[in-house]
Amino acid sequence: MALDGIDLSVQPGELFGLLGPNGAGKTTTVKILLGLTRPTAGEAFIEGIPVSNPESRRSVGYLPEGHKIPNYLTARQALSIFGRMSGLESDVIKKRSVELLEALSIAQWIDVRVKKFSKGMTQRLGLAIALIHSPKVLLLDEPTDGVDPVGRREIRDLLREEAKRGAAVLLNSHLLSEMELTCDRVAVLRNGKVAAEGSVEALTRRTAKYKVAATALDDALLTQFGAERVNGHVELPIEDLEKLNAFVDQIRARGGLVSELAPLRSTLEDVFVDLVRA
């Protein structure tokens, strides 16, 4: 069974990330939402419309992983065909096509056939196709796959704009650093179930450690406080702020100067690996 009773909701204006190891059920979740595959039990709704009704997809923009836009079409023609299939009028498609391709920095390729596009450009065009009808719900599978760092930032900015406009954005990606930078909330799927769900901030605020950079940090002090050296700085485990302040007092008492003091957060990758291994 790919999915086992998952219950998720993505709110308008929210960027939601779906994480999970291979086979966890991420793609199946998206495919059920699009009616590409049917659930053995349970129901899924988009804006209150059951996903078995094609009308539920009127408000959905979808970027599949490894999509293949017909390569005999130009960007303009692809946007025209898929825009029309979404019910848009020709003049709206023309205006929106130029806007989107400009936002994604491929406007100069508008009349070039897709077969001449690089992977990153095809990915951007796929995103433009998903956005052509200004959907209220965006389902994006690996949206930055094959895109260079500048392009990734542009895509991130565009997705934030879409969220600001009120779109509910569901991202499905293995690029955890991207998810951490983009998403407001994430859920981690494991064996078809939701293993963890929450804001990125809440999920990554689990360590009780501080990063300390200072002079006069001798081994005796570190042993006394249970701190250790990691990559040129010191990591200090704390139970409460009293311990942190006592540590700083000791440094000052030794004539040392503190140059950096910051709480350490676990990365989304740490959280993901811990959950998957659990």
Added chain:
Amino acid sequence: MKTLVANIEDVLREAAARWILITYFLLSTIFLFIFASAVNLDIINGTLAGARLFGKDVQMSGNEIPIEKLVLGFESGFSFVLYLLCTGLSIFATAHLVPRMQEKGTIDLYLARPVSRVKLLLSRYVAGLVLAGSNILYLVGTVWLIVIWKTHVVHPRFFLGGVLILFVIATLLAFAFVVGVVTSSTAVSIMTSFGLFIFSAMLVAHDRIAAAVSHDWEAWLINGLYWVVPKTAELGAAVVTFVSGNKVPERLADTLGPQTFWTTAVFTVACLALASWLFQRKEF
């Protein structure tokens, strides 16, 4: 309507980009060119006084043939050649429509739109017919115009015979859609469509075949199949008969009748219904 227009645009653009359309029309043009340059007629006062075919004089034996009769005879015979040519070309030109759409990574883009699967499939079917129909229009229409140019005889039945050819293509395309939905293979769609065309043509002799087999169940199967499959041989004869305006020849009187059309139409509708049902249920 927007879905239909989008699919027609998609199919025609693909046909143009993949050289299908160009090859389709190039082959037709070569055929037309040979035809136009091969036939030279000498018509005096509405009768054929002399003729040259592929540069050679045709012996008239002193007879003057009414040109109307000659054109009718020529167009009747030629309509069967066009029937085979148009049908064959259309199978090659349209068999990929479903397999290409069902490719992984492409089908998601189509199905993510607010269009039901049945509507998507049927729109693609109509788009395929538009592609095949445009070739019939070009091929039959141009032959018709060349005949008018060379003989000044206007015979609309020849041109209208194209509708019957399109009817057969519609049937074979519906069958190719079923095969395409199930196998996602262009090659299999082409092979099976040609197979159906030839096999059903052979069944025109179902009575004689059934009489020759050794078991009753074999005879029953052959006769049963005859009623199920489209009547491609009879429809070819129907094109010729329609163009000539004559009565159905006696040798075809038993097989060519209204049942030829309605059984073929039922087969077409059944294929489309089956393709739609399978496509609706298919998981991607």
